[in-house]
Amino acid sequence: GESVGLHLPTLSVQEGDNSIINCAYSNSASDYFIWYKQESGKGPQFIIDIRSNMDKRQGQRVTVLLNKTVKHLSLQIAATQPGDSAVYFCAENIIGTASKLTFGTGTRLQVTL
Amino acid sequence: DVKVTQSSRYLVKRTGEKVFLECVQDMDHENMFWYRQDPGLGLRLIYFSYDVKMKEKGDIPEGYSVSREKKERFSLILESASTNQTSMYLCASSPGGFGIQYFGAGTRLSVL
Numbered sequence: 390g391e392s393v394g395l396h397l398p399t400l401s402v403q404e405g406d407n408s409i410i411n412c413a414y415s416n417s418a419s420d421y422f423i424w425y426k427q428e429s430g431k432g433p434q435f436i437i438d439i440r441s442n443m444d445k446r447q448g449q450r451v452t453v454l455l456n457k458t459v460k461h462l463s464l465q466i467a468a469t470q471p472g473d474s475a476v477y478f479c480a481e482n483i484i485g486t487a488s489k490l491t492f493g494t495g496t497r498l499q500v501t502l
Numbered sequence: 503d504v505k506v507t508q509s510s511r512y513l514v515k516r517t518g519e520k521v522f523l524e525c526v527q528d529m530d531h532e533n534m535f536w537y538r539q540d541p542g543l544g545l546r547l548i549y550f551s552y553d554v555k556m557k558e559k560g561d562i563p564e565g566y567s568v569s570r571e572k573k574e575r576f577s578l579i580l581e582s583a584s585t586n587q588t589s590m591y592l593c594a595s596s597p598g599g600f601g602i603q604y605f606g607a608g609t610r611l612s613v614l
Contacts, residue, residue: 423602432592432605488533488596490603494544
């Protein structure tokens with residue numbers, strides 16, 4: 390079946406720099422997307438979401454960009470901090486599947502000092 | 503804040519044992535989910551439930567069953583645990599319709 394994937398399994402950035410985590414999705418019927426953060430030993434934590442009728446949404450230090458033309462989603466983290474070190478997942482909701490989400494395999498973000 | 507509580511953080515069981523993983527949410531959410539998480543495979547949906555006594559198979563239901571007798575509680579049952587069920591198990595809940603799923607801290611199960 391179709392699935393959500395990620396371009397980079399590990400991303401290393403310096404503290405203070407901006408981070409960009411990418412996600413490719415293959416199902417054009419997806420209408421809702423979520424980014425999660427998972428720290429070691431913890432469950433995934435909601436960061437930000439976006440609906441398919443939007444192309445950008447901003448939160449606190451985070452921005453999600455959606456490009457439906459190329460089926461691409463990205464998470465931008467401004468001024469990356471050591472506490473941002475975690476695995477980041479994108480997830481998609483496909484129209485007609487009610488509340489089910491399909492998750493990508495994750496990208497590990499490592500913040501160096 | 504939404505709270506999803508999984509009864510155990512770590513469990514060690516023997517092959518063939520019957521295993522119960524419990525999950526409770528305090529936000530009156532209609533939907534509840536059980537996932538397993540394995541390195542390189544991401545989160546895979548085992549079962550989910552839209553309402554009390556309702557259940558639907560996810561992507562990998564074999565070897566598992568579930569029970570939802572009360573709205574706030576969703577149990578995952580391994581009828582006869584096997585070593586290939588060693589994994590991290592995550593419970594989540596969400597409001598009706600579609601939306602954000604809120605996760606518990608996970609249960610790391612080892613089957614020996």
